[in-house]
Amino acid sequence: MTKEGFTLWFTGLSGAGKTTIAKLVEFLLQDKMKVRVQLLDGDLLREVINQDLGFSREDRMKQIKRAVFMTRLLNQNGVHVLASFITPYEEMREYCCSHIPNYHEVFVDCSLEECIQRDVKGLYKKAIAGQINQFTGISDPFEIPLEPDLILDTVTELPEESAEKVLSYILDKQLI
Ligand SMILES: Nc1ncnc2c1ncn2[C@@H]1O[C@H](COP(=O)(O)OP(=O)(O)OP(=O)(O)O)[C@@H](O)[C@H]1O
Numbered sequence: 154m155t156k157e158g159f160t161l162w163f164t165g166l167s168g169a170g171k172t173t174i175a176k177l178v179e180f181l182l183q184d185k186m187k188v189r190v191q192l193l194d195g196d197l198l199r200e201v202i203n204q205d206l207g208f209s210r211e212d213r214m215k216q217i218k219r220a221v222f223m224t225r226l227l228n229q230n231g232v233h234v235l236a237s238f239i240t241p242y243e244e245m246r247e248y249c250c251s252h253i254p255n256y257h258e259v260f261v262d263c264s265l266e267e268c269i270q271r272d273v274k275g276l277y278k279k280a281i282a283g284q285i286n287q288f289t290g291i292s293d294p295f296e297i298p299l300e301p302d303l304i305l306d307t308v309t310e311l312p313e314e315s316a317e318k319v320l321s322y323i324l325d326k327q328l329i
């Protein structure tokens with residue numbers, strides 16, 4: 154029987170560093186250690202299969218539920234998953250935790266001020282100007298994760314340091 158894969162679920166504000174870190178971890182696992190891993194990214198899912206969804210609480214929940222469904226399929230077939238989604242509500246993270254057997258929550262912690270400063274996609278500027286509604290951290294809540302398995306402080310750490318911490322966590326927990 155195939156051994157169930159694990160899932161690292163990266164949660165945090167837009168611009169906190171979820172995608173950046175997940176990609177670095179993907180490189181470390183896949184290219185360096187030859188471990189089968191799949192990155193599932195919120196932006197990509199919205200672009201490809203969730204074009205029908207907006208940013209209401211209900212639609213955000215749907216985005217997560219579809220991602221969890223895909224994650225389950227991959228994990229059941231022995232593929233590890235690095236999932237990078239804002240996942241702003243505790244209800245969502247509880248859903249992930251209860252539906253993904255080998256679930257590990259990584260809180261990519263970055264202050265709102267720093268995210269606004271980075272404004273990688275230029276969306277904070279628009280949200281603050283009122284041009285975008287329901288933007289996490291500005292006009293929609295981000296509920297701080299209650300019991301993350303790992304916290305990465307991306308205000309003080311470099312992306313490579315954060316990725317190394319994730320790798321250490323994976324090795325410590327003997328996930329691979
Ligand atoms: N320790 C760190 N870890 C990750 N990113 C960092 C760190 N320090 C600085 N950064 C920078 O912060 C930005 C994070 O952007 P990224 O797209 O990864 O965020 P995100 O959390 O995926 O946002 P979104 O939810 O909008 O997709 C990048 O420009 C990255 O270089």
Ligand SMILES: [Mg+2]
Binds near residue numbers: 195
């Ligand atoms: Mg991202």
